Amino acid sequence: MTEVIRHGSVREAARALGLPASLISRRISDVEIRYGVPLFERLPRGIIPTEAGLAIAEYARQQIDETQKIVDYLSNRKAHRVNQISIHCGDGFVEDLMETVMMPFSDLHPDTRVRITVGSTDEIRQAVIDGTSDIGLSYNMEDFNGVSSIVSTHKPLFAILSSRDITDSTHRLTIDDIVGRKLALPTSSHGIRKLLKNIELNHGIHIFPEMESNSFRLLKTFVMSGRGITFMPRFAVRAEIDQGRLVAIPIESHLCEQASVHLFVRSQRTMSVTMRRLINFMKDNLESLSPGATRLREQVVRLNSGA
Structure with missing residues (x-):
């Protein structure tokens, strides 16, 4: 159940488990027939779990957790664990x-x-x-x-600039200050990009990055080269700030402050x-x-x- 839900496909789940797809389909059908409750909704491009299917999957995960708990306990009884x-x-x-x-x-x-x-x-x-x-x-x-x-802890989002590009690190940047700058940003599935998308909607602007990467090291290298700026919480650039290579500037936005x-x-x-x-x-x-x-x-x- 958990593998079928994870992959959204009986065939992909069977491949991951090393079992025939027909065996998995038959076992699911047996349960549905026995209890008269559908476990999955069949779609043209896969399947999704019903409420009953999700309940069974959650029960399975809890059983896995309980099993792991007793396995951990037994392992802890060994001299070298x-x-x-x-x-x-x-x-x-x-x-x-x-x-x-x-x-x-x-x-x-x-x-x-x-x-x-x-x-x-x-x-x-x-x-x-x-x-x-x-x-x-x-x-x-x-x-x-x-x-x-x-x-959950408030950690504001800052504009990250090269220390060579700023003389006063005490001022704050407005959203208007950011528009038009060259930007390096995390990819769209990152929480920072989701926050910036909300800023775009609230201010009626479009933030267009010159570079996108899921590597923070690359984003920081982009900024340290003097090419442009990026956005990160201060703790993500602590080492570079201490080395005097980067500066974290507050942004005048309640969305950034509440991150x-x-x-x-x-x-x-x-x-x-x-x-x-x-x-x-x-x-x-x-x-x-x-x-x-x-x-x-x-x-x-x-x-x-x-x-």
Whole structure:
């Protein structure tokens, strides 16, 4: 069920599972006939789950979580154990994660292996919902269906300029200041682009980038070359600001000021001890989740004993 929903096709699910498509179709049909409830709606280009199909898929995911929980427990009984946790995040979080979380956390918990995958805002949310990743860390996420927010923190969007192109870093840029400049922007599936699209609609303007990339390193290189500007939260360019290579300038826009970072997991996810421990460490140490701005909401996931 979960694979068919993920791929939107029995044939693609069968290929992923290494099973005959006829076997999967037959098992789905058997359940539909037995209970008299359709699990999928057949469309010309694939299938989508019905409400009953989604309920069964969610039940399956919960069973997988419970199974993983007992597997983790049994693994922890071994003398040499390795716990595995996966994080899916935007490219702008990578340096913050490595410096403030991954290296110190690994030193404290050498029995835990963490996998980090970089993706767009849409990809991060979907990976968490599918169970491909345990924890999501995203910027300016708008759709919270299927996920449960652990922490949300205001982290404004700034205009990022080369330090050579500005003499006064204390002033603010207006939306009119941005129009006409050469821009390098993340791709359209990133939360930053979604925010800029809302600005375009509100101000009746069109923001056209000279370059698009899902690599923040390329975007920063574009700016440091003096070619133009980009937009990022300050934590994503902390190193370059400290080195005097880039400057973060506030933008006169309530949309930019209200942009947020979100740490989240799948809704109704059963969290292991290791997962809770890592989440708490991220909450306490990530600059991107620091209380320098207002905490919007926080779900208590503390362990009763010293996590």
